[in-house]
Amino acid sequence: xxxxxxxxxxxxxxxxxxxxxxxxxxxxxxxxxxxxxxxxxxxxxxxxxxxxxxxxxxxxxxxxxxxxxxxxxxxxxxxxxxxxxxxxxxxxxxxxxxxxxxxxxxxxxxxxxxxxxxxxxxxxxxxxxxxxxxxxxxxxxxxxxxxxxxxxxxxxxxxxxxxxxxxxxxxxxxxxxxxxxxxxxxxxxxxxxxxxxxxxxxxxxxxxxxxxxxxxxxxxxxxxxxxxxxxxxxxxxxxxxxxxxxxxxxxxxxxxxxxxxxxxxxxxxxxxxxxxxxxxxxxxxxxxxxxxxxxxxxxxxxxxxxxxxxxxxxxx
Numbered sequence: 001x002x003x004x005x006x007x008x009x010x011x012x013x014x015x016x017x018x019x020x021x022x023x024x025x026x027x028x029x030x031x032x033x034x035x036x037x038x039x040x041x042x043x044x045x046x047x048x049x050x051x052x053x054x055x056x057x058x059x060x061x062x063x064x065x066x067x068x069x070x071x072x073x074x075x076x077x078x079x080x081x082x083x084x085x086x087x088x089x090x091x092x093x094x095x096x097x098x099x100x101x102x103x104x105x106x107x108x109x110x111x112x113x114x115x116x117x118x119x120x121x122x123x124x125x126x127x128x129x130x131x132x133x134x135x136x137x138x139x140x141x142x143x144x145x146x147x148x149x150x151x152x153x154x155x156x157x158x159x160x161x162x163x164x165x166x167x168x169x170x171x172x173x174x175x176x177x178x179x180x181x182x183x184x185x186x187x188x189x190x191x192x193x194x195x196x197x198x199x200x201x202x203x204x205x206x207x208x209x210x211x212x213x214x215x216x217x218x219x220x221x222x223x224x225x226x227x228x229x230x231x232x233x234x235x236x237x238x239x240x241x242x243x244x245x246x247x248x249x250x251x252x253x254x255x256x257x258x259x260x261x262x263x264x265x266x267x268x269x270x271x272x273x274x275x276x277x278x279x280x281x282x283x284x285x286x287x288x289x290x291x292x293x294x295x296x297x298x299x300x301x302x303x304x305x306x307x308x309x310x311x312x313x314x315x316x
Contacts, residue, residue, distance in 0.1 A: 042077055043069075044178060044284045046220040046252045047299060048276050048309040065308060067285045068298040075286040082278055085179040086118030088137065089277070090169050091148070094187040095127040096157040097226045097262075101186070102150035104266040108186075109145040111270045116278075120176060123147035124169055126187065127157045131165040137176055155230040161193035163206035163247075166221075170213045179282040181219040182253065184273060186266075188228045189240030189247075207243050214251040215314040220280065222273045223248050224266060225257035252311040276309075283310075292316050 047065075067074045091108065093101075112121055121144040123135040135147035151157075159165060166185065173181055191204040214221055223244040227237055237260040248255040254276060256269040263269065289295050296313040 039290045040286045040288045041290060042284050043287045043314065044218050044282055045297065045299075045311055045314070046181060046218055046280055047079075047283045048220070048252065048280045050276075050279065050307040050309070052305045052307055064302050065283075065299055066302070067283070068300075069285075069287055069295050070289050071296075071298075072288065074288060077284045077286055079284070080179055080282040082116065082180065082280065085282055086116060086120065086139075087180040087182060087277055087280065088120045088173065088176045089115070089182050089184065090122040090124065090137075090172070091184045092124050092126055092131075092162075092166065092169055092186070093148075093151055094159065094162055094226075094228070095125045095132070095152045096155055096159070096228045096230065097151045097153060097186065097188065098229050099153045100262045101226050102153065104186075105148050105150045107266050107270055108184075109148040111274065112145040112148065113141055114274065115141055117141075122169070122172065124165075125149075125151065126159050126162050126165040127152070128159055131168045133172075137172065153229050155228070158228060158230055161191045161204075161206055162187045162189065163191055163204065163210040164193075166210045166247075167206070167213050170210070170217055170219060173217045173219055178218075180277075180280050181217065181282075182277055182280065183214070183219055183221045185221055185223045185244070185247075186226060187223065187240075187244065188237070189223070189225060189242075189244035190228070190236055191243065192236075204243060207247060211247060211250050212315050214247075215311050218282070218311075218314075220252040220277075220309075220311070221248050222253040222276070223255045224263070224269050225255070226262045227260070250312045252309055254309070290316075 067076055115121065118139060119141065120137045120139050121141060122133065122137045123144055125132040125134065135144045138144050169183065191206055225241050225244055241257050245255040258264065287295070294313055294315050297311060299308050299310045301308055
């Protein structure tokens with residue numbers, strides 16, 4: 001078996017142990033407070049498991065997480081792995097990206113073709129004032145792959161604010177099965193709809209709305225940065241990357257970029273995203289905090305060499 005094959009087998013073994021044991025973690029606060037237990041509601045979040053330094057001993061250990069919401073332990077109800085719960089994935093590509101991104105259409109299409117059977121995929125393009133959906137969610141992976149085309153690469157197609165269309169795409173998950181969900185977003189990440197000031201990650205209202213919606217719908221967002229054909233200044237490019245990083249970090253995904261220019265190739269990023277979503281689980285726990293507002297999450301393994309990526313919380 002190759003080194004990569006051994007690593008993947010070890011990761012799968014780690015997740016299998018997690019799934020076999022995590023369901024028995026109990027909420028101490030819920031047991032103490034019958035009133036809170038009575039008003040509890042199930043919450044599902046996307047969680048990705050990664051073993052930092054895989055060793056043969058991983059197969060002999062339990063990988064057992066604890067879930068805290070607003071600082072209190074919660075009861076894990078179920079954890080659905082990839083083989084039990086195919087992913088629902090939307091691929092969003094900004095239509096005004098630089099021409100070099102055109103060569104990435106084929107690798108993205110092949111990425112779709114390699115997804116496990118049962119996966120549901122949507123292909124859409126972000127452009128001025130609209131989300132151009134070329135393929136609605138479908139389990140026909142070849143059909144979805146054929147919906148991938150090179151972006152137009154014209155400044156006139158600039159959306160000025162990609163997050164409005166990200167929100168529109170997120171709402172299409174409402175009609176999809178609950179469970180493992182993700183978005184792959186290829187964008188410059190810039191919101192200039194209200195001037196240059198709105199391009200920073202702390203100022204874009206629509207970025208915050210997109211984060212809230214993704215957390216509400218349990219969608220992890222993976223993002224790849226590429227500059228637009230309009231040739232934004234380097235400072236704005238850094239703002240766009242910071243926005244994408246915040247979007248991905250707070251939803252349980254991951255952001256990818258290579259300097260402030262277009263990546264030489266998307267292949268390394270797509271391989272990492274493929275590995276991440278293959279190790280994503282849908283974790284459902286019993287929330288004892290029924291109040292409206294934002295509820296902060298902490299999901300931690302008991303083992304020091306295991307990394308868990310998850311949303312920072314969710315709005316209710």
